[in-house]
Amino acid sequence: MQKILEASSICKSFYDPVTIEVLHNITFNVVKGEFVSIIGKSGCGKSTLLYVLSTMDTDYTGTLLIDGEPMRGKKEKELAVVRNEKIGFVFQFHYLLNEFSVLKNVMLPALKLAKYSRDEITERALKKLDILGMKDLADKKAGNLSGGQKQRVAIARAMINDPIIIMGDEPTGNLDRKNSQVVFETFKQLSAEFKQTLLIVTHDPDFAESTNRIIEMDDGKIIRQ
Amino acid sequence: MSEAVLIEIALTILRARLRQTIVAAVGVTFGITMFIALLSFMSGLNHLLDGLVINRTPHVRLYKEVEPSKNQPVNISSQYQKNYNFISSVKAANSRQEIYDAGKIIHTILQDTRVEGLSRKALSQVFFNDGAVDITGVMNGIEPDKEVKLYRFGDYIIKGNALDLETVPNSIILGKPLAEKLMADIGDVIQVTTARGDAFKLKVVGFYQSGLADFDKTQSFVLLGTVQKILNQPASYVTDIQVKLHNLALAPSVAKEYSRVFNTNAVDIQTANAEFSTGTQIRNIISYAVGVTLLIVAGFGIYNILNMMIYEKMDTIAILKATGFAGRDVKRIFLFISISIGFFGCMAGLLLGYLLSRLINSLPFTSAAIPTLRTFPVDYSPLYYIIAIIFSFITTYFAGWFPARKASKVDPVVIIRGK
Numbered sequence: 001m002q003k004i005l006e007a008s009s010i011c012k013s014f015y016d017p018v019t020i021e022v023l024h025n026i027t028f029n030v031v032k033g034e035f036v037s038i039i040g041k042s043g044c045g046k047s048t049l050l051y052v053l054s055t056m057d058t059d060y061t062g063t064l065l066i067d068g069e070p071m072r073g074k075k076e077k078e079l080a081v082v083r084n085e086k087i088g089f090v091f092q093f094h095y096l097l098n099e100f101s102v103l104k105n106v107m108l109p110a111l112k113l114a115k116y117s118r119d120e121i122t123e124r125a126l127k128k129l130d131i132l133g134m135k136d137l138a139d140k141k142a143g144n145l146s147g148g149q150k151q152r153v154a155i156a157r158a159m160i161n162d163p164i165i166i167m168g169d170e171p172t173g174n175l176d177r178k179n180s181q182v183v184f185e186t187f188k189q190l191s192a193e194f195k196q197t198l199l200i201v202t203h204d205p206d207f208a209e210s211t212n213r214i215i216e217m218d219d220g221k222i223i224r225q
Numbered sequence: 226m227s228e229a230v231l232i233e234i235a236l237t238i239l240r241a242r243l244r245q246t247i248v249a250a251v252g253v254t255f256g257i258t259m260f261i262a263l264l265s266f267m268s269g270l271n272h273l274l275d276g277l278v279i280n281r282t283p284h285v286r287l288y289k290e291v292e293p294s295k296n297q298p299v300n301i302s303s304q305y306q307k308n309y310n311f312i313s314s315v316k317a318a319n320s321r322q323e324i325y326d327a328g329k330i331i332h333t334i335l336q337d338t339r340v341e342g343l344s345r346k347a348l349s350q351v352f353f354n355d356g357a358v359d360i361t362g363v364m365n366g367i368e369p370d371k372e373v374k375l376y377r378f379g380d381y382i383i384k385g386n387a388l389d390l391e392t393v394p395n396s397i398i399l400g401k402p403l404a405e406k407l408m409a410d411i412g413d414v415i416q417v418t419t420a421r422g423d424a425f426k427l428k429v430v431g432f433y434q435s436g437l438a439d440f441d442k443t444q445s446f447v448l449l450g451t452v453q454k455i456l457n458q459p460a461s462y463v464t465d466i467q468v469k470l471h472n473l474a475l476a477p478s479v480a481k482e483y484s485r486v487f488n489t490n491a492v493d494i495q496t497a498n499a500e501f502s503t504g505t506q507i508r509n510i511i512s513y514a515v516g517v518t519l520l521i522v523a524g525f526g527i528y529n530i531l532n533m534m535i536y537e538k539m540d541t542i543a544i545l546k547a548t549g550f551a552g553r554d555v556k557r558i559f560l561f562i563s564i565s566i567g568f569f570g571c572m573a574g575l576l577l578g579y580l581l582s583r584l585i586n587s588l589p590f591t592s593a594a595i596p597t598l599r600t601f602p603v604d605y606s607p608l609y610y611i612i613a614i615i616f617s618f619i620t621t622y623f624a625g626w627f628p629a630r631k632a633s634k635v636d637p638v639v640i641i642r643g644k
Contacts, residue, residue, distance in 0.1 A: 081551075089548065099241040112554070
């Protein structure tokens with residue numbers, strides 16, 4: 001199986017005010033098409049790990065390969081290209097750009113990538129919104145949506161460049177039961193229908209149970225995978 | 226493509242914060258407006274004041290001073306070359322005031338490419354007969370067409386027409402106070418007497434006013450030929466050759482050269498009116514300093530507002546970075562915001578600056594010194610508009626650069642996790 005993401009001996013410490021090791025010797029792989037969840041108590045370092053894996057946090061030791069390419073030593077500009085092209089990210093707090101329309105929010109990463117023409121990008125964005133049942137709201141201002149709707153738009157945005165992996169930092173953490181369920185179903189659908197590789201951090205055991213694989217962390221270490 | 230996205234994002238952010246944007250732009254507009262109005266007005270005044278001197282003063286004036294000869298005959302004689310020659314009580318001989326060989330000098334000067342033009346002049350002392358009283362005065366024999374063209378003589382004729390001197394035979398233009406003293410109006414005939422006692426009748430065709438009352442009290446203008454006739458001199462008699470150059474700055478060197486070559490006295494405008502250029506420079510420095518200060522203050526306004534905008538837009542910046550926009554892209558977005566604020570502020574400022582200049586230009590202002598002046602003078606030189614554009618772009622660029630760099634350094638992880 002093709003390895004999408006390979007992390008080996010990743011360590012990270014915070015130095016302020018005293019040195020605390022938050023990630024200790026993390027080694028694991030994610031292969032293509034896998035739906036992986038990372039669980040653990042709050043403060044165990046699972047979100048920190050996700051930010052390291054997403055290339056946004058570069059202050060760590062160890063090696064990280066995404067799509068077979070080492071991330072260490074890449075410049076900020078090159079990492080931005082990797083995030084743009086290969087990684088889709090869904091945050092806990094939706095994080096849409098409220099000044100833009102729903103459609104424009106989804107289109108922005110693709111416009112940045114500039115692989116397709118503007119018309120094609122519009123069409124692709126509408127298709128992604130359609131998959132998530134959000135096509136009718138395409139012209140609305142992102143600020144006017146409900147939490148669940150925002151999160152589904154965020155997932156559409158994460159998908160727009162057909163990334164090799166979508167990462168989520170507690171994507172259901174800020175939603176009510178019903179919306180959580182919708183978002184969760186969406187991820188399952190992406191995994192099953194589109195063979196989308198997913199790596200989701202969650203503290204919801206029900207959510208984790210139904211994924212392909214669970215990585216459990218405690219105190220900066222992987223205790224079960 | 227990528228550029229277009231950045232501009233689109235910048236414009237959306239600008240639109241979302243329209244009020245802040247307008248406040249920042251108004252700062253620039255105000256700075257540019259005042260800069261242009263101030264400099265145009267100041268420069269208009271400068272030109273006016275300089276014009277008082279420069280326009281009516283020849284750049285180089287050739288004349289013959291009545292002075293003792295520097296080279297006494299005994300020094301020239303070869304017989305006494307090796308002797309020390311002491312001559313005491315040297316006095317000026319009864320030499321002529323006329324410039325020797327004026328025709329040839331004029332011919333040579335007119336071939337000089339540095340020269341825009343010249344006019345000849347013959348001066349004579351006269352007495353204006355006012356009943357039993359004689360008033361001492363000066364009669365300037367001039368070439369009116371050249372005086373009008375080169376020295377704006379026409380601007381100082383408050384009544385009548387300078388060129389009437391040529392069309393009306395035996396005519397004269399009197400200084401305004403002199404005319405009042407003689408109770409002469411246009412069309413009247415007055416009598417003048419020369420130093421030698423010859424009397425002439427001349428017809429008044431205009432009044433002259435320079436603004437210097439004491440000067441005007443003694444001045445009168447007639448044709449060059451009239452003075453030559455009154456003094457009983459040939460048509461080659463000229464006491465002053467007034468040269469106007471293309472480039473005013475060359476005047477001192479040209480004056481020195483002519484003095485040497487033509488063996489006559491020559492004075493340049495800078496030497497004759499040293500205080501004027503100093504005043505002009507100082508006024509220029511003050512107006513530029515005030516104008517530039519206004520623009521810099523506007524720059525700080527932009528800096529503040531952009532800084533605030535960046536704090537408000539931390540989420541947006543973080544999300545852009547998380548979805549693949551590099552720090553450089555974020556920097557460009559905020560630089561574009563700053564420069565567009567500068568651009569629109571500047572355009573509005575140019576327009577308002579022009580309108581304010583027009584307003585100043587329409588305010589009534591009269592001065593005895595310049596009879597043609599009715600309103601405040603304004604100089605509509607495009608140079609000030611160009612300086613304003615360049616300077617507003619430089620200030621807004623730097624005002625935007627520092628906040629933009631800060632935005633580009635925002636760590637998305639801190640923002641995304643920190644909520």
